[in-house]
Amino acid sequence: MTEAQQTPEWLRPYWQPGADEDALLQFYVFGKFERELVIPAMRYGSPGLPEGVSLQRFQNLELRKWEGYPLAGTLGEILRDEVPETFEQARIAPDVLVIRGQLPDGASLDYLRDTLGVLAALLDIGGRAILDPQILSLFDVEAWRERYLVKDGAPPRNHVLILRSDEADGGRSHVHTRGMRKFGRPDLSFRQVPPQELDRVGALCEKLVEMQALGVRFVAGQALEVEGMEQVLIAQPGGRFDDPEFNNRHVAFRWPF
Known part of the structure; x- marks a missing residue:
């Protein structure tokens, strides 16, 4: 958004019809x-x-x-x-x-x-x-x-918040977003993130925020490959709009132990 008389369309190149949110x-x-x-x-x-x-x-x-x-x-x-x-x-x-x-x-x-x-x-x-x-x-x-x-x-990152909190069992973190509902997409939730992976998860959040804003959707069981990791993360869509932690539905990914 700039001070100008005309601005280009904000297109979503990955969007597909049939969305329900x-x-x-x-x-x-x-x-x-x-x-x-x-x-x-x-x-x-x-x-x-x-x-x-x-x-x-x-x-x-x-x-x-x-x-x-x-x-x-x-x-x-x-x-x-x-x-x-x-x-x-x-x-x-x-x-x-x-x-x-x-x-x-x-x-x-x-x-x-x-x-x-x-x-x-x-x-x-x-x-x-x-x-x-x-x-x-x-x-x-x-x-x-x-x-x-x-x-x-x-950029889409400016429209969302990325938060970190301690997991109940200690030692690991829950990293999640708020604000994706502006794009009609669920927020992101990464559970059981070890301290040494926080930077990687933060960068991953930013990337996935942009992808979802441009139209990407995750389905249950979808595998997410992360650069530098042997194991894939598995998408688990769920949640509800009145969840105070997200104010939205979310897609959860559990970090491998």
């Missing part, structure tokens, strides 16, 4: 906006929000009464600790614009390109912070532009 977009834009919104999205090559994605406007004070208010609860605590200044900007902002939509899986990511163009434009007309709850991240204006206003579009 939708892409989900959800963003909160905190700021102070004019009563009548005039969004200069074409400045960023976007004709506006795609069909299926809507924009709703709320007063921040009213939205705080909502049980799912994103600056409250566990997510609010995470954001307050990670970006306290941006969190405060969002907390005191008078307006919140909620952009949300569910779209059928398709051969193009133009829906994401066009939505990002609208978000960029909203930062030009009063937006002060953008929350992406799918990757548990709150961005101020500068941070958002640096991450997403990239020539020919930010």
Whole structure:
């Protein structure tokens, strides 16, 4: 996404018809906006929000009464600790614009390109912070532009979060992603990763994120060959959309012992 009048299509060269999952977009834009919104999205090559994605406007004070208010609860605590200044900007902002939509899986990511163009434009007309709850991240204006206003579009890696946590039995790690639902794809989960393999798994995550964003799908039992490893990893799709660890379904791969 760049400041330009025309942007190329964001095609998915590995996409095949017959997919059964939708892409989900959800963003909160905190700021102070004019009563009548005039969004200069074409400045960023976007004709506006795609069909299926809507924009709703709320007063921040009213939205705080909502049980799912994103600056409250566990997510609010995470954001307050990670970006306290941006969190405060969002907390005191008078307006919140909620952009949300569910779209059928398709051969193009133009829906994401066009939505990002609208978000960029909203930062030009009063937006002060953008929350992406799918990757548990709150961005101020500068941070958002640096991450997403990239020539020919930010790489898929910029749209997801890669996380590591300790396995219950200790000594090994669980590495997984969040955010692939933007592409209508399950997130990735690598279980029982030994310490010496963390860098390899991180690079593998980035590669598979890009492949899935461009249309690849994993089926149950599919073998995944990893460079430098004799054993293959076996895909195990599963999970559910309301799993708090992923906010999505996921494909699990167990690291060999």
